[in-house]
Amino acid sequence: MPNQSIDSVLKINIFNLLQWFFGGALYMQSKKMKLADLAKLAGVSTSTASRALNNNPLIKEETRIKLQALAKKHNFSLNAAASRLRLQKTNVIAVLINFDAETEQSIDDPFLLKVVSDINLAVNRQGYELLLSNSYMAGDDWHGYFIDGRRADGVIVVGQGKQQARIERAAREGTPLVVWGDPKTQGEYAIVGSDNYLAGCTATRHLLDRGARRLLFMGDPAHAELAERYRGFCDQISKEPEASASLLKIDITSLAAYEVINQTLLSEGLSFDGIFACSDMVALGAMKALKERYVSIPNDVRLVGFDDIAMADISSPSLTTIKQNTRLAGQVLVDKLLAQLKGDKPDSAQLDVELVMRQSS
Amino acid sequence: MPNQSIDSVLKINIFNLLQWFFGGALYMQSKKMKLADLAKLAGVSTSTASRALNNNPLIKEETRIKLQALAKKHNFSLNAAASRLRLQKTNVIAVLINFDAETEQSIDDPFLLKVVSDINLAVNRQGYELLLSNSYMAGDDWHGYFIDGRRADGVIVVGQGKQQARIERAAREGTPLVVWGDPKTQGEYAIVGSDNYLAGCTATRHLLDRGARRLLFMGDPAHAELAERYRGFCDQISKEPEASASLLKIDITSLAAYEVINQTLLSEGLSFDGIFACSDMVALGAMKALKERYVSIPNDVRLVGFDDIAMADISSPSLTTIKQNTRLAGQVLVDKLLAQLKGDKPDSAQLDVELVMRQSS
DNA sequence: CACCCTATTGCAAACGTTTGCATAAAGTTC
DNA sequence: GAACTTTATGCAAACGTTTGCAATAGGGTG
Numbered sequence: 001m002p003n004q005s006i007d008s009v010l011k012i013n014i015f016n017l018l019q020w021f022f023g024g025a026l027y028m029q030s031k032k033m034k035l036a037d038l039a040k041l042a043g044v045s046t047s048t049a050s051r052a053l054n055n056n057p058l059i060k061e062e063t064r065i066k067l068q069a070l071a072k073k074h075n076f077s078l079n080a081a082a083s084r085l086r087l088q089k090t091n092v093i094a095v096l097i098n099f100d101a102e103t104e105q106s107i108d109d110p111f112l113l114k115v116v117s118d119i120n121l122a123v124n125r126q127g128y129e130l131l132l133s134n135s136y137m138a139g140d141d142w143h144g145y146f147i148d149g150r151r152a153d154g155v156i157v158v159g160q161g162k163q164q165a166r167i168e169r170a171a172r173e174g175t176p177l178v179v180w181g182d183p184k185t186q187g188e189y190a191i192v193g194s195d196n197y198l199a200g201c202t203a204t205r206h207l208l209d210r211g212a213r214r215l216l217f218m219g220d221p222a223h224a225e226l227a228e229r230y231r232g233f234c235d236q237i238s239k240e241p242e243a244s245a246s247l248l249k250i251d252i253t254s255l256a257a258y259e260v261i262n263q264t265l266l267s268e269g270l271s272f273d274g275i276f277a278c279s280d281m282v283a284l285g286a287m288k289a290l291k292e293r294y295v296s297i298p299n300d301v302r303l304v305g306f307d308d309i310a311m312a313d314i315s316s317p318s319l320t321t322i323k324q325n326t327r328l329a330g331q332v333l334v335d336k337l338l339a340q341l342k343g344d345k346p347d348s349a350q351l352d353v354e355l356v357m358r359q360s361s
Numbered sequence: 362m363p364n365q366s367i368d369s370v371l372k373i374n375i376f377n378l379l380q381w382f383f384g385g386a387l388y389m390q391s392k393k394m395k396l397a398d399l400a401k402l403a404g405v406s407t408s409t410a411s412r413a414l415n416n417n418p419l420i421k422e423e424t425r426i427k428l429q430a431l432a433k434k435h436n437f438s439l440n441a442a443a444s445r446l447r448l449q450k451t452n453v454i455a456v457l458i459n460f461d462a463e464t465e466q467s468i469d470d471p472f473l474l475k476v477v478s479d480i481n482l483a484v485n486r487q488g489y490e491l492l493l494s495n496s497y498m499a500g501d502d503w504h505g506y507f508i509d510g511r512r513a514d515g516v517i518v519v520g521q522g523k524q525q526a527r528i529e530r531a532a533r534e535g536t537p538l539v540v541w542g543d544p545k546t547q548g549e550y551a552i553v554g555s556d557n558y559l560a561g562c563t564a565t566r567h568l569l570d571r572g573a574r575r576l577l578f579m580g581d582p583a584h585a586e587l588a589e590r591y592r593g594f595c596d597q598i599s600k601e602p603e604a605s606a607s608l609l610k611i612d613i614t615s616l617a618a619y620e621v622i623n624q625t626l627l628s629e630g631l632s633f634d635g636i637f638a639c640s641d642m643v644a645l646g647a648m649k650a651l652k653e654r655y656v657s658i659p660n661d662v663r664l665v666g667f668d669d670i671a672m673a674d675i676s677s678p679s680l681t682t683i684k685q686n687t688r689l690a691g692q693v694l695v696d697k698l699l700a701q702l703k704g705d706k707p708d709s710a711q712l713d714v715e716l717v718m719r720q721s722s
Numbered sequence: 723c724a725c726c727c728t729a730t731t732g733c734a735a736a737c738g739t740t741t742g743c744a745t746a747a748a749g750t751t752c
Numbered sequence: 753g754a755a756c757t758t759t760a761t762g763c764a765a766a767c768g769t770t771t772g773c774a775a776t777a778g779g780g781t782g
Contacts, residue, residue, distance in 0.1 A: 032509055034738055045762045050740060060760060075502055077510040081445035082738035085767050090442065095493075108671055113474035116493075124498050129512070132456075132477075132493045137485050141436050148393050149438040150768095151490070254675045284675045291677045310469055311672050314615045314645045316652045395768055406732045411770060421730060443768035446737050511738095 038076050042067055053078065084150060093123050093337060094131040094152035096138060098159040098167075109252070109281065111307040111324075115158055115180060118330030126334055128153075140166055143173035154178075154337045160185065160224050176340040178333050182224040183348040190346035192333050196225050199322045199353040200232020203276050203304045206320070208240050210361050212274025212302045215245045218257055218286060219278025226252075226278050229306070233276055252278060254285030261289035273301055280305040280312050280321055287315065287360070303360040317359035325351055399437050403428055414439065445511060454484050454698060455492040455513035457499060459520040459528075470613070470642065472668040472685075476519055476541060479691030487695055489514075501527055504534035515539075515698045521546065521585050537701040539694050543585040544709040551707035553694050557586050560683045560714040561593020564637050564665045567681070569601050571722050573635025573663045576606045579618055579647060580639025587613075587639050590667070594637055613639060618646030626654050634662055641666040641673050641682055648676065648721070664721040678720030686712055 039049035044063065052059045052067035070076075084090045095116060116132070123130045131152050138145045146152045154176035157167055164187070171177050171189035183191045207215060215237060221227040230247070237245040248264070250256040257277065264271070277283035283305030290297055297303055297317050305312060308323035332349050340346055400410035405424065413420045413428035431437075445451045456477060477493070484491045492513050499506045507513045515537035518528060525548070532538050532550035544552045568576060576598060582588040591608070598606040609625070611617040618638065625632070638644035644666030651662055658664055658678050666673060669684035693710050701707055 035740095036738080046739080047741075047763075048761055051761090054740085056741095058760070063760080075505045075509070077502075077505040079446070079509075079511045079738050081442055081451065081511040082767090083740080084442035085440070085446050085737090085769085086739045086741090088767070092492075108475065108478075110471040110474065110671070113471065113478065114469065117469075117474065120493055120495070124495065129498065130493045131453075132481055132491045134481070134485065137490065141438075144436045144438040148436070148440075150440045150442040254671065258675070281671070281675075284672070288675050288677050288679075310471070310615065310642070311645070314619070314642075314649050315676070316649050318649075396770095397768080407769080408733080408771075409731060412731090415770085417771095419730070424730085440768050443737090444770080446739085446767090447769045447771090449737070 032079075033074060033076050035076075035078065038067070038071060038074065041074075042070055088150070090150055090153050091127065092129045092131050092152040093334070094133050094138075094146050094155045095119055095123075096142070096155055096157045097132075097134050098157050098161045099135060109279075110309050110311070111279065111281075111326075112158060114309065115326050115329065118326045119156060119158075119333055120330075121327075122330040122334040126338060128334075128338075135166075140169075142166060142170040143175045147175050153341055156180070156333050156337060160191070171346075176337055177346070178337045178340070180329065180333060182228050183350040184228060185224050188346075190336050190340070191348045192329060192336060193225060193351065194322075194324045194329075194353045195350045196228035197232045199306070200229035200276070201236050202232075202353070202355050203229075203306070203322055204233045204236035206355055206357075206361060207274040207276060207302050207304055208236065208243060210274070210298065210302045213240075213243050214272045215243060215274045215276065216248055216272045217245065217276050217278070218248045218250060218260070218282050219252060220249050221247070223252075229276075229278060246272075250282070252282060254281040254288075257282040257285030258289045261286045262293075265289070265293050265295070270295060270300060275301060275303045277303065277305050280307045280309045280319060283319055283321070283360075284311060284315055287317075287319070298359065298361050305360075308356055312356070312358070315360075320358045320361040321356050323354045323356045325353070393440075394435060394437050396437075396439065399428070399432060399435065402435075403431055449511070451511055451514050452488065453490045453492050453513040454695070455494050455499075455507050455516045456480055456484075457503070457516055457518045458493075458495050459518050459522045460496060470640075471670050471672070472640065472642075472687075473519060475670065476687050476690060479687045480517060480519075480694060481691075482688075483691040483695040487699060489695075496527075501530075503527060503531040504536045508536050514702055517541070517694050517698060521552070532707075537698055538707070539698045539701070541690065541694060543589050544711045545589060546585050549707075551697050551701070552709045553690060553697060554586060554712065555683075555685050555690075555714045556711045557589035558593045560667070561590035561637070562597050563593075563714070563716050564590075564667070564683055565594045565597035567716055567718075567722060568635040568637060568663050568665055569597060569604060571635070571659065571663045574601075574604050575633045576604060576635045576637065577609055577633045578606065578637050578639070579609045579611060579621070579643050580613065581610050582608070584613075590637075590639060607633070611643070613643060615642040615646030615649075618643040619650045622647045622650035623654075626650070626656070631656060631661060636662060636664045638664065638666045641668045641670045641680060644680055644682070644721075645672060645676055648678075648680070659720065659722050666721075669717055673717070673719070676721075681719045681722040682717050684715045684717045686714070 035049050036046050039046045048059060048063065049067055052064040053071060120130050142155060146155055157179045160179060160181035167179060167189060168187060177189050179189055179191045181191045181193050182196050183193045185191055217230055217233050219226045221230045237243045248260050250260050275286055277286055283303055287297060287303060290301060295301055305319045305321035308321045312319040312321045329351060336349065396410050397407050400407045409420060409424065410428055413425045414432060481491050503516060507516055518540045521540060521542035528540060528550060529548060538550050540550055540552045542552045542554050543557050544554045546552055578591055578594050580587045582591045598604045609621050611621050636647055638647055644664055648658060648664060651658060656662055666680045666682035669682045673680040673682045690712060697710065
């Protein structure tokens with residue numbers, strides 16, 4: 001490598017600078033500078049400027065450093081729209097939150113939002129940007145909207161939902177696609193998620209170990225993930241001769257949980273001594289109802305939630321729960337998607353969960 | 362309007378269709394169709410096709426309907442990258458979550474995530490898309506990155522943070538910009554937020570009305586929003602001769618709140634009988650510490666939070682709090698930003714808050 | 723029929739990059 | 753010193769839209 005002075009590196013073509021300056025840049029209030037302007041300033045062609053900024057090894061190091069310094073000095077940014085058009089690549093990943101509700105509404109589940117936030121982190125770390133979307137914008141034709149429309153290079157769907165037709169269609173049409181959901185689901189597309197069956201077993205076994213015998217499952221097995229948890233639940237119950245179980249099929253909200261527990265206590269009295277709630281929000285709703293009726297947790301009823309949201313630690317009693325590793329999930333989702341962009345086949349992944357023991361059990 | 366048959370509307374140029382079909386579309390695995398292809402199929406020019414799809418009134422209705430039907434039939438989508446390049450407009454709004462922490466980390470505050478979710482809703486309703494970003498991606502030069510880089514037409518910043526240099530720079534450079542923060546802050550940029558001073562007064566007055574006299578403020582007045590709440594707090598205290606106040610300066614997390622209350626009880630005993638927490642998460646952390654030491658809420662200590670997150674209703678005792686209207690906030694933020702895009706001057710807006718009375722006070 | 727007016731469409735340029743290929747300069751080998 | 757290789761750069765085309773302007777057709781009017 002030549003040992004030349006750094007001064008010469010920063011020298012630029014004065015004549016061209018003046019020409020550009022008085023040619024308009026001074027008068028027009030910060031008219032956007034384009035690559036050609038930068039190149040002219042430096043006295044090189046746009047090809048060279050482009051390659052220099054993109055660290056193309058064809059370019060001499062001296063030239064590259066000079067151009068990058070010049071770009072920084074003038075706060076120059078490449079026009080992403082032009083790049084994307086030329087490259088047929090956006091460097092954007094769309095995250096699609098898959099509602100069940102038909103009505104347009106904002107998301108309220110802190111766990112889902114945490115997942116999105118962790119995906120964002122992983123996406124950025126790979127140098128991609130995150131387009132936050134939902135079925136309202138994307139319509140039914142996800143492939144057309146995102147891929148053909150050149151809005152994103154791939155899609156991460158958060159939540160399988162109850163009907164998976166649109167996911168399947170998008171996958172069939174060749175959309176690079178990863179879904180956060182239950183990885184045991186068979187399909188054309190890759191699914192990343194926790195081992196819900198095992199988690200269901202673990203939680204239920206824990207309740208049984210703590211002495212619970214008349215167990216309740218709160219949630220809606222119409223969701224693929226919850227179905228697996230319920231399966232684990234049932235399997236463990238059946239292994240315990242004296243144990244009995246019943247299912248409270250509810251929406252996954254704390255309010256629904258609160259109401260159904262209230263109602264159950266009212267009509268049947270305390271007919272159970274252990275609850276496996278399909279999410280922490282559901283568990284906390286149930287907890288509220290129990291406490292209001294002076295049912296002691298964990299003495300009268302043992303309670304286990306799912307997700308390990310921040311509130312699980314703050315509630316009193318603090319909530320025993322199954323921790324889903326959202327941080328890792330985000331990373332795996334993005335890795336799987338980028339692998340598809342490089343041509344790999346989609347494949348699913350199952351993440352380990354962890355029982356976090358707290359006071360409620 | 363001519364009363365012609367609908368059949369003719371859907372008729373297309375068979376010859377051109379065949380030509381396109383055998384010219385490659387059949388063999389190439391769904392090579393992306395472009396506007397020119399669609400135009401050829403319909404037997405019109407790309408200009409006409411473009412105008413037809415964009416509902417340009419120059420185009421005869423018959424032609425427009427025919428082209429839109431054809432586009433839908435073939436799942437045609439315009440290439441957004443090309444449109445953006447040509448139009449110099451992205452139809453994207455960037456949402457930038459402004460961390461204090463230097464370390465890269467995901468967001469955990471359910472309230473902030475709710476705000477983002479509600480912004481998303483409002484953005485979509487205006488036909489824009491949402492680019493979710495953070496300081497890690499955008500660097501210091503927000504104008505260069507988002508605006509010059511043609512990634513977005515405007516920026517919504519969630520959280521003023523402790524240092525506002527980057528916001529001010531972006532505003533100075535002409536970035537269309539709206540900030541979620543304290544609207545009383547003077548600056549070059551528009552701020553939308555709750556009336557934090559009034560909210561602080563309301564919450565404190567409520568505590569006083571409930572009989573509390575030795576009050577605690579939990580939060581960090583280095584944040585503009587919290588400073589206003591604290592100011593309201595102090596003003597109300599000073600109006601009540603027998604009342605005294607002190608400040609617990611902590612990070613805005615439930616854990617910090619839990620620890621500081623524990624520590625205070627340990628070192629000073631129960632030296633207070635009312636708490637105004639700067640957020641619900643802080644309030645819930647405090648609540649946990651109090652309950653663990655058998656301090657009765659609201660008998661011994663009255664507690665008021667801020668935000669009205671979902672958990673406020675589920676905790677027991679349920680949490681009295683100041684409700685921030687995030688739904689409206691999202692809408693106003695987006696409206697103010699779009700107004701700037703149309704050339705209006707930025708102006709701030711103050712939103713009403715509401716005291717939600719529950720059991721904790 | 724000449725004229726103008728309106729309604730509808732097409733032509734071609736432009737938006738700002740990136741990159742295959744050609745070119746030029748400099749170094750290497752026989 | 754001719755022939756070849758290597759290194760660094762420039763030329764020009766292409767990505768897929770949108771739109772100002774020109775053009776055409778049709779209809780009405782004097």
